[in-house]
Amino acid sequence: xxxxxxxxxxxxxxxxxxxxxxxxxxxxxxxxxxxxxxxxxxxxxxxxxxxxxxxxxxxxxxxxxxxxxxxxxxxxxxxxxxxxxxxxxxxxxxxxxxxxxxxxxxxxxxxxxx
Amino acid sequence: xxxxxxxxxxxxxxxxxxxxxxxxxxxxxxxxxxxxxxxxxxxxxxxxxxxxxxxxxxxxxxxxxxxxxxxxxxxxxxxxxxxxxxxxxxxxxxxxxxxxxxxxxxxxxxxxxxxxx
Numbered sequence: 001x002x003x004x005x006x007x008x009x010x011x012x013x014x015x016x017x018x019x020x021x022x023x024x025x026x027x028x029x030x031x032x033x034x035x036x037x038x039x040x041x042x043x044x045x046x047x048x049x050x051x052x053x054x055x056x057x058x059x060x061x062x063x064x065x066x067x068x069x070x071x072x073x074x075x076x077x078x079x080x081x082x083x084x085x086x087x088x089x090x091x092x093x094x095x096x097x098x099x100x101x102x103x104x105x106x107x108x109x110x111x112x113x114x
Numbered sequence: 115x116x117x118x119x120x121x122x123x124x125x126x127x128x129x130x131x132x133x134x135x136x137x138x139x140x141x142x143x144x145x146x147x148x149x150x151x152x153x154x155x156x157x158x159x160x161x162x163x164x165x166x167x168x169x170x171x172x173x174x175x176x177x178x179x180x181x182x183x184x185x186x187x188x189x190x191x192x193x194x195x196x197x198x199x200x201x202x203x204x205x206x207x208x209x210x211x212x213x214x215x216x217x218x219x220x221x222x223x224x225x226x227x228x229x230x231x
Contacts, residue, residue: 041205042224043222043223044207046219089158
């Protein structure tokens with residue numbers, strides 16, 4: 001069955017360092033992959049989308065890579081700040097095509113310490 | 115970005131009662147909305163797809179008679195948890211896609227926390 005895995009252990013880093021989060025998937029051939037941020041008690045907020053033909057995508061301090069051979073995406077936050085502390089979710093379309101039905105990983109909680 | 119609003123943000127009810135949660139797209143029309151459920155420290159689980167003007171489609175294992183979905187207009191979908199029990203206590207989140215942007219991301223509501231006593 002389709003599976004998305006993120007490191008369930010919390011990631012603790014020092015302010016100013018680069019945070020790297022991993023998303024692995026199996027039994028999928030997604031056309032694109034998305035990353036969301038979720039704060040406690042809130043709904044997820046979209047951050048970045050990367051397509052299968054894109055190796056890397058950047059948005060301000062965020063960078064996402066997508067390796068369809070390894071079936072893995074890496075999410076980087078450079079010059080991290082305490083305000084970046086949140087849970088980060090990766091998501092894939094459940095079915096081929098742009099249906100909007102997303103399957104989410106369990107999320108990795110990032111804690112940036114001042 | 116597009117805005118999706120949910121109401122209520124939290125609700126406490128007695129076991130056996132029904133609870134309605136509303137999801138509205140405030141600045142765009144959404145022919146399709148999605149309902150997710152999230153238990154503490156777990157990921158979002160897709161429950162159903164709400165289709166404007168037609169029946170909702172439910173994911174495997176989700177009871178359609180338990181979770182009634184109505185998509186009455188292009189900006190409103192409602193989820194009714196019928197005969198709620200403590201195990202239905204969860205964080206319910208709706209989402210919609212703004213097709214004008216064609217970027218594929220979903221816009222989520224703020225979520226509704228249901229506690230069944």
